[in-house]
Every structure is written in structure tokens, then in C-alpha cells.
Amino acid sequence: MPYFTEHFGNASSKGHPYGWAAAAAVESARQQVALLIGASAREIIFTSGATEANNLAIKGAAAFYRDRGNHIVTCVTEHPAVLDCCSSLESVGYRVSRVGVDRQGRIDLDELRDVVEDGTILVSVMVANNEIGTIQPMREIAALAREHGALMHCDAAQAAGKIPLDIDELGADLISISAHKMYGPKGKGALFVRARNPRVRLQAQIEGGGQERGLRSGTLDVPGIVGLGAACALARSEMEEEGARTTELRDYLHEGLAQRLQDVHLNGHPEHRLPGCLNLRLGDVDGSQLLVGLRDHVALSSGSACASGTSEPSHVLRAIGVTDVEAFASVRLGLGRFTTRQDVDTVIERVVEEFERLEKFATT
Numbered sequence: 232m233p234y235f236t237e238h239f240g241n242a243s244s245k246g247h248p249y250g251w252a253a254a255a256a257v258e259s260a261r262q263q264v265a266l267l268i269g270a271s272a273r274e275i276i277f278t279s280g281a282t283e284a285n286n287l288a289i290k291g292a293a294a295f296y297r298d299r300g301n302h303i304v305t306c307v308t309e310h311p312a313v314l315d316c317c318s319s320l321e322s323v324g325y326r327v328s329r330v331g332v333d334r335q336g337r338i339d340l341d342e343l344r345d346v347v348e349d350g351t352i353l354v355s356v357m358v359a360n361n362e363i364g365t366i367q368p369m370r371e372i373a374a375l376a377r378e379h380g381a382l383m384h385c386d387a388a389q390a391a392g393k394i395p396l397d398i399d400e401l402g403a404d405l406i407s408i409s410a411h412k413m414y415g416p417k418g419k420g421a422l423f424v425r426a427r428n429p430r431v432r433l434q435a436q437i438e439g440g441g442q443e444r445g446l447r448s449g450t451l452d453v454p455g456i457v458g459l460g461a462a463c464a465l466a467r468s469e470m471e472e473e474g475a476r477t478t479e480l481r482d483y484l485h486e487g488l489a490q491r492l493q494d495v496h497l498n499g500h501p502e503h504r505l506p507g508c509l510n511l512r513l514g515d516v517d518g519s520q521l522l523v524g525l526r527d528h529v530a531l532s533s534g535s536a537c538a539s540g541t542s543e544p545s546h547v548l549r550a551i552g553v554t555d556v557e558a559f560a561s562v563r564l565g566l567g568r569f570t571t572r573q574d575v576d577t578v579i580e581r582v583v584e585e586f587e588r589l590e591k592f593a594t595t
């Protein structure tokens with residue numbers, strides 16, 4: 232709060248104490264973000280979120296290393312912020328390989344091995360999926376990239392603050408983070424840019440005053456950055472306990488629904504999955520109708536990007552081999568720091584009630 236009102240200085244103003252106070256707050260937040268992923272503070276670039284971080288990482292690396300090759304590798308289940316960047320590079324002459332996944336959403340390592348080549352500039356694969364929560368085998372992916380001299384980018388918007396992440400264990404050269412996915416302010420994020428072994432260079436995508444080592448110009452959003460730093464510090468100290476608690480609640484919810492309803496299937500990986508993510512296929516119910524029936528009590532989303540039944544089924548569910556009908560019968564249940572066991576009991580009751588009401592509808 233004080234950074235919205237009392238400490239109103241511009242972090243780039245070097246000539247007076249107002250600027251110094253803002254700059255000190257920004258540097259302390261930079262340290263907090265770095266600590267969450269085992270990086271050093273100078274490797275953190277503040278952005279407006281993971282979308283911008285992904286744009287900077289992918290387009291910035293593609294442009295800077297254009298003389299090394301023109302090939303980008305990604306995965307079919309990535310977030311649109313990655314897939315659309317790759318498509319846009321394709322339209323200006325880059326080649327893009329989109330590697331498939333298995334039925335649990337894990338990347339096909341054999342296919343990856345086949346496509347990564349010496350002309351590959353960048354391999355971009357998310358740590359954990361936003362719809363089904365599947366966690367990718369990052370170490371294996373990074374090793375393959377490194378073998379061919381390609382950089383490794385991970386979209387960690389979902390994983391950061393939820394599961395332990397370490398830049399060296401991941402083998403990542405670039406990591407995107409979003410503040411609001413870990414209870415920080417919306418519209419804030421960061422990109423980790425490896426400084427050593429190798430030193431990663433990028434072409435800036437937003438030019439101007441040269442803030443953030445020239446990689447992201449524009450006056451820094453001091454309150455947002457302070458908020459992101461605080462969110463990282465909290466996530467780091469509570470991760471272990473929260474992760475265990477959320478996982479237990481998630482499994483309790485899954486079991487509760489599976490016991491009361493027929494035909495409950497998990498979309499995603501049973502083990503390599505985010506603590507708070509439960510994407511379920513509920514018989515052949517119409518997911519969008521289920522959500523409409525629940526919306527006054529339970530804040531839910533469908534497995535697809537858009538909750539409306541008229542939209543296309545989710546590209547993630549399609550990629551793991553779910554049929555369109557099954558995709559429309561899928562709902563994504565998200566649990567987090569403020570979810571209680573009582574909440575889960577309420578959700579089980581409400582979902583079962585609504586499910587049975589819809590079933591009766593369908594058969595009469």
C-alpha cells in the first residue's frame with residue numbers, strides 16, 4: 232500500500248531520495264523473485280505478466296539468434312501466449328515444430344528428440360499446464376535442447392510458487408512468471424534471463440528509456456513489483472505446507488465425486504500434476520450447463536478456454552486424445568490457499584446435485 236501513496240518516487244530517478252526509496256523497493260522485490268527460482272537478482276526482468284514475458288523470451292531470442300538458425304520447437308498444449316508467438320514467428324519465416332503429448336499430457340520425448348536440430352534456436356515448453364496441471368519432464372527436455380545448442384524457455388506461470396523450481400535443476404535459460412497466479416497483483420510478472428552458462432541475450436520487444444537493462448523499457452510499476460516480490464516470498468515460505476494441504480484436498484474432492492458419480496475420469500497426469508488442479512470428465516454431462524447451474528455457489532471454469540458451450544473444445548484436451556463430447560463434459564476444479572475442507576464438501580454436494588438434475592433432464 233505505501234508504494235501507491237507515500238513512496239511515490241520513480242525507481243529510475245537517481246537524483247533524489249524519492250527515487251532511491253522506490254529503487255530500493257524494486258531491488259528488494261527482484262531479490263525475492265530470484266530466490267523463488269534459485270536465480271540471482273540481476274537475472275530478473277520485470278514485465279506486465281507471463282504473456283509479455285513469453286513474448287520477450289520467444290520473439291526476443293528468435294530475433295537475437297537469427298544467424299544461428301530459424302527453428303523454434305514448442306509443444307501442442309502450450310498456453311496461447313506461447314503458441315501465438317510461435318505462429319507469428321512462422322509468418323515471418325521461422326520454422327516451428329509443435330511436439331505432441333501422451334494421454335496424460337506429457338510431451339513425447341521421442342518426437343522431441345527427432346525434431347530438435349542444430350539450427351534450433353529455442354525450445355519452449357511449459358513447466359505445468361494451466362488446464363490439466365500436468366508437469367513436464369523439464370530436465371530431459373532441457374538436456375535435449377542443450378545437446379543441440381538451443382536455448383530452453385519454460386512458461387512457469389502455473390508452476391512458480393506452487394512447486395519447487397530451480398533454474399539449474401530445470402536446466403532453463405528463460406523462465407516466465409506471473410504474479411496473479413500466486414496471489415500477487417494482476418498485470419505483473421517477470422522473465423528470468425540466464426546470465427551465466429550460457430549468457431542469454433535477447434532483442435528487446437519494448438523500446439524506449441532503457442529500463443530493465445534495456446530489455447523492457449518503460450517506467451517501472453513500483454507497487455506491482457513490490458506486490459510480486461511479496462507474493463514470491465510468501466509462496467516460498469508456505470509452499471511445502473500449502474502444497475501438501477492442497478494436494479490432500481484435491482484428492483479428497485476427486486474421491487468424493489468419484490464415489491458419488493459414475494464415470495468420473497481424470498484429465499491429466501495422476502502423479503506429475505499441480506497440487507491445486509483437478510480436471511475431471513463427468514460422464515456425458517454438458518459441462519457448460521453444469522457450470523451455469525453451479526455459478527451462484529461455485530466459481531468454476533470448463534476445461535476449455537471459454538466456458539460457453541458454443542466455443543471450440545480445449546486444444547489441450549484435444550491433444551491428450553479426449554473427444555469433443557468428452558471435452559464438453561469436462562470441468563476444471565481449482566483449489567488454492569483459501570480453499571477449506573468445508574468448501575470441498577459444499578462443492579461435492581452441489582456438483583452431485585446439479586449433475587443428477589441434468590441427468591434426469593437428459594433422460595426424460
Ligand SMILES: *Cc1c(COP(=O)(O)O)cnc(C)c1O
Binds near residue numbers: 280
Ligand atoms: C496465466 C498464464 C499465462 C499468462 O499470464 P499473464 O500473467 O496473465 O499474462 C501464460 N501461461 C500460462 C501457463 C498461464 O497459466
